Amino acid sequence: MYDTAVTEQTVDQTTTKISARNVQVHYADTHAIRDVDVKIEDKTVTAFIGPSGCGKSTFLRTLNRMNDTIDICRVQGEILLDGENIYDPKVDPVQLRAKVGMVFQKPNPFPKSIYDNIAYGPRIHGLAKNKADLDVIVEKSLRRGAIWNEVKDRLHAPGTGLSGGQQQRLCIARAVATEPEVLLMDEPCSALDPIATGQVEELIDELRKNYCVVIVTHSMQQAARVSQKTAFFHLGNLVEYGDTGEIFTNPIDPRTESYITGRIG
Amino acid sequence: MSPIWTLLFVVALAAIGYGAGRARAMRSASGDIRNLHSLPSYYGANAMLSVLVPALALMVIWLIVQPMFIETRVQQHIPPQSYADSGALSLIMSDVRRVADGLTVAVREGVFSVDDAAGLNSQSTDIRAALGSVGVALGSDVEPYVLKAAQEYRALSGTGQTLRSIAVLALALAGLIWSLRRTNRTFRARNVVERALLALLIMAASIAVLTTLGIVLSLVFNTVEFFKLYPWTEFFFGLTWAPSFGGGSELGILPLFWGTFYISLIALAVAVPIGLFAAIYLSEYASPAVRGFAKPMLEVLAGIPTIVYGLFALLTVGPALVALFGREGTLGLNWMSGGTAVMTAGLVMGIMLIPFISSLSDDIINSVPQSMRDGSLGLGATKSETIKQVVLPAALPGIVGAILLAASRAIGETMIVVLGAGAAARLSMNPFEAMTTVTAKIVSQLTGDADFASPEALVAFALGMTLFVITLCLNIFALWIVRKYREQYE
Ligand SMILES: Nc1ncnc2c1ncn2[C@@H]1O[C@H](COP(=O)(O)OP(=O)(O)OP(=O)(O)O)[C@@H](O)[C@H]1O
Numbered sequence A: 001m002y003d004t005a006v007t008e009q010t011v012d013q014t015t016t017k018i019s020a021r022n023v024q025v026h027y028a029d030t031h032a033i034r035d036v037d038v039k040i041e042d043k044t045v046t047a048f049i050g051p052s053g054c055g056k057s058t059f060l061r062t063l064n065r066m067n068d069t070i071d072i073c074r075v076q077g078e079i080l081l082d083g084e085n086i087y088d089p090k091v092d093p094v095q096l097r098a099k100v101g102m103v104f105q106k107p108n109p110f111p112k113s114i115y116d117n118i119a120y121g122p123r124i125h126g127l128a129k130n131k132a133d134l135d136v137i138v139e140k141s142l143r144r145g146a147i148w149n150e151v152k153d154r155l156h157a158p159g160t161g162l163s164g165g166q167q168q169r170l171c172i173a174r175a176v177a178t179e180p181e182v183l184l185m186d187e188p189c190s191a192l193d194p195i196a197t198g199q200v201e202e203l204i205d206e207l208r209k210n211y212c213v214v215i216v217t218h219s220m221q222q223a224a225r226v227s228q229k230t231a232f233f234h235l236g237n238l239v240e241y242g243d244t245g246e247i248f249t250n251p252i253d254p255r256t257e258s259y260i261t262g263r264i265g
Numbered sequence B: 001m002s003p004i005w006t007l008l009f010v011v012a013l014a015a016i017g018y019g020a021g022r023a024r025a026m027r028s029a030s031g032d033i034r035n036l037h038s039l040p041s042y043y044g045a046n047a048m049l050s051v052l053v054p055a056l057a058l059m060v061i062w063l064i065v066q067p068m069f070i071e072t073r074v075q076q077h078i079p080p081q082s083y084a085d086s087g088a089l090s091l092i093m094s095d096v097r098r099v100a101d102g103l104t105v106a107v108r109e110g111v112f113s114v115d116d117a118a119g120l121n122s123q124s125t126d127i128r129a130a131l132g133s134v135g136v137a138l139g140s141d142v143e144p145y146v147l148k149a150a151q152e153y154r155a156l157s158g159t160g161q162t163l164r165s166i167a168v169l170a171l172a173l174a175g176l177i178w179s180l181r182r183t184n185r186t187f188r189a190r191n192v193v194e195r196a197l198l199a200l201l202i203m204a205a206s207i208a209v210l211t212t213l214g215i216v217l218s219l220v221f222n223t224v225e226f227f228k229l230y231p232w233t234e235f236f237f238g239l240t241w242a243p244s245f246g247g248g249s250e251l252g253i254l255p256l257f258w259g260t261f262y263i264s265l266i267a268l269a270v271a272v273p274i275g276l277f278a279a280i281y282l283s284e285y286a287s288p289a290v291r292g293f294a295k296p297m298l299e300v301l302a303g304i305p306t307i308v309y310g311l312f313a314l315l316t317v318g319p320a321l322v323a324l325f326g327r328e329g330t331l332g333l334n335w336m337s338g339g340t341a342v343m344t345a346g347l348v349m350g351i352m353l354i355p356f357i358s359s360l361s362d363d364i365i366n367s368v369p370q371s372m373r374d375g376s377l378g379l380g381a382t383k384s385e386t387i388k389q390v391v392l393p394a395a396l397p398g399i400v401g402a403i404l405l406a407a408s409r410a411i412g413e414t415m416i417v418v419l420g421a422g423a424a425a426r427l428s429m430n431p432f433e434a435m436t437t438v439t440a441k442i443v444s445q446l447t448g449d450a451d452f453a454s455p456e457a458l459v460a461f462a463l464g465m466t467l468f469v470i471t472l473c474l475n476i477f478a479l480w481i482v483r484k485y486r487e488q489y490e
């Protein structure tokens, strides 16, 4: 298995960042993800779409092993990040999560100041040499999270005191601050107003230059606007995966078509 | 009619009121509940409450006031020269009540007729023998004025009882009639019942508050008495505690206070780290199986009575410590001369507090939302980094509260100290010496046979008051900390 992975990596090393093979996820008796095979490309925004409960969040969480924190969750199959199986016993999930950052469906700022929220990751991973360095990282991250202007005068106020949309952008900035290679975003805009959504979408587009971004969304328009690749999930199956343009204009599977035209979901 | 019968009649009237109120409401709505302002049961409840509340309130007040009133009337029969102070008077009064009760029994047994009992004369009849024959033993022969007072007492009680029954039943009946007259289709019975419930809840709350107030007042009252007899500067700043019941005691609180503080400190030093780490293990690392077993086991510790901990200190921990630190001890240090010591009591008290801290902290840690942990883990933090930097800070106010609560318990603990720390009041830094605490001394001051009006006994109240003030300050401090952090975090 491992050998094939290496050859695979040499073949399309420039594009494939994550490649999943035959992934199954069970929650106790629920079979939440079935036989998913997908190759996610680097420096690309990939959108996961599909009706509620189809397993988008579950699959996203397998990509940085966040499912390890759920006792009843079992993952089978293999997921290669840069050709290395992340479920290999040799792999340290903590190290992995520093490389594969995550923004959750519900904003979850820490009960700390705005500054400390952003500085959390860099401090843990020793990314800043000194305080001045850290200040720079914090400011840069807040700017990239499109929230700098709103919080620059109250960096030491609690992060939990922000509005829901501001909290979500704070969480995005927090994830960006650790300089991950892959950024997983689970419905990052579900709590945002159209203006903040626009800012986050711009941010995602910007992040694409350096990172591999995976975003779960319920908004077709958003998927169409920000992503280059789209994966459509239905009842735990990956039904269709391809260029966003193709999926939205010319879907192959009838289920995909029904979903994007609004007939299932 | 005795109070219990009166009560039964009132309850019966209330039940009738419930049925009648309901029925009357239904009739006024011509049988259709949609025409009523409230559900029929509310009209019933309203009638019921109108019967119960005023009647029972009157009864309670009457039951409290009548004895006080009779007491003052009866006291006039007792010649002032027959008693020296209020203590002696209350002894005579209890004789009076005893004779009066005895007469009641005698009448019931047929020894005297009702008129006899009222007209008895202590010269012509041997009351003591007569009452003795019906099983009421008296300590001495009955003085004429006591008999007179007792007869007056009986007469007044009898009249009072009759009047009370009549008044209470009349009020109950009046309540019934008034509420039934008010009952009609548009009457807002639901709102009335709502207000009655509110009053009930307020009453329960005020009873709790008033009791506290009563306790504090009784403490304050006796403390003031104490400070009239003993200078407060010596009490608060005196360095020796040497009560002698013959007088000339030295009652300085500092040695006791130091003992309390020292033992609590050791107890917390044991309980806080162990309890907290146990809580962290249980809530963050333990598998459900381990948790399901270990948590109840820990909580069993909390159910052990403190006297058992005291025995443990006396029989196990004390000797073990002596074996280590004593004269012929393993370490050869000769620090400890007897099993009872600050260390013994502190260690055992610490063990007692472990489940207290661990189960409170466990609940608090568990209530930190999982999303918080996910956020941290998702940034590549390890589990212990997450706990240290996210979970514990979020749980801190609660944990501090738990620790301060444990401190209050440590300060108030008595049994373990009595058995584990000894009874010597001493100001010393050596934790292997016997010392004692405020609570242990309160017990020994009040269980001695000192006169209750002497400073040696009254000092117990001053000690209690001081302890109360300290725990109060501790609780206020806990609240302040919790609030401070809440402002920062929410
Ligand atoms: N912690 C869990 N324990 C048990 N079952 C779970 C758990 N999380 C998800 N599931 C189940 O797995 C399936 C997929 O859930 P998932 O959260 O991945 O859906 P989703 O596509 O993200 O939905 P949504 O769009 O509503 O967020 C659902 O049937 C869900 O009930």
Ligand SMILES: [Mg+2]
Residues within 6 Å of the ligand: A056, A057, A058, A105, A186
């Ligand atoms: Mg989801």
